[in-house]
């Protein structure tokens with residue numbers, strides 16, 4: 001006989017006295033299951049047929065392995081093994097029973113609210129009291145983009161009383177692939193105007209407050225202060241650190257999410273109970289070391305997954321239920337389709353939340369994308385789009401070098417250019433000429449300015465960077481150029 005733990009799914013726990021994990025004994029998986037069925041007779045009908053065989057809608061796992069591919073019920077167990085019961089779930093689609101005590105709450109909730117939130121009211125973890133709590137709650141979403149869109153929609157639908165949104169962008173056609181708050185007719189509108197319309201249509205009970213401005217050290221504390229939970233849906237490091245630091249100084253939980261290509265991360269930073277973002281990454285990387293915004297593609301569904309995980313964590317924090325991600329970093333891999341979890345410890349040397357903290361205020365880091373980043377990088381000789389256009393038509397045109405990625409090149413390019421992605425430049429220098437001037441370009445001018453600096457340092461002296469990249473070229477020279 002070995003002693004094992006049996007993990008029960010939520011629907012079966014009430015049949016075992018509310019326990020999530022039961023200690024049980026047996027020599028095989030089958031013996032363990034029969035053992036718990038005997039100890040908790042109510043479980044028996046759920047798990048076993050009348051002739052004591054395992055029901056077919058119940059899957060059994062031994063230490064994360066499906067026993068059907070081991071020796072089924074005859075699979076031997078040893079001390080310390082974990083048997084997990086995984087039932088098939090249909091989802092909460094049954095009609096609420098009329099007249100049940102749980103939804104008789106006319107005094108705290110209108111009939112419309114009871115109808116709207118009935119699937120919440122039927123959950124013991126939410127119920128009338130929890131729903132009223134959500135209505136009193138305030139959540140700030142920093143960023144109304146890929147992560148903020150699903151989070152805003154579901155938090156509004158769930159009945160969070162007040163939702164604040166910080167974003168100063170305008171809806172662009174390239175947003176619609178993942179930013180599901182917006183529709184085609186919103187292209188060109190300020191995001192927060194469109195978001196407010198959509199959220200108020202989804203749930204008129206929700207108050208939507210908008211902050212159409214950039215989060216900075218000067219306004220961050222004031223904007224975050226009224227809210228219970230802050231959801232970090234930013235796409236850049238300066239704002240991410242600001243959100244973390246401001247949430248720390250105000251003593252608020254910061255629900256973190258980030259996405260890149262096919263991978264995402266989620267955690268909850270709350271320095272009162274666990275680590276902060278700076279415990280994980282003390283300082284942002286220097287601007288040149290991270291893939292710039294223009295390079296980073298993302299599978300459209302991915303921020304949906306991550307933004308919704310952030311919403312779940314937010315609702316749990318507001319309701320005071322469940323086990324939050326404080327102290328844990330959840331990693332999601334869409335290509336391999338799997339989650340991994342890393343333990344996140346509080347860093348005793350954290351400059352922000354550690355016992356010998358040295359940081360006493362908010363920090364504005366230089367921008368990582370676009371104009372600010374180009375200014376932050378070393379100055380290199382530049383050529384304006386109009387001047388380049390004229391030079392390309394002259395008798396002795398410059399050698400035009402595109403340093404973007406092949407995927408970007410496939411979307412759009414300047415005629416006559418040569419492609420050498422920035423990362424391949426060191427191995428492909430022999431393809432360059434020193435007889436003609438070399439003009440480098442990328443999407444926004446940042447990557448190409450770094451590549452220009454690289455060539456200058458190697459002794460190429462007749463090189464210039466296209467100021468503002470393809471974006472500026474499209475604005476000033478060729479308005480018909482495809483944008484991405």
Ligand SMILES: [Zn+2]
Nearest residue numbers: 276279350353
């Ligand atoms: Zn910290």
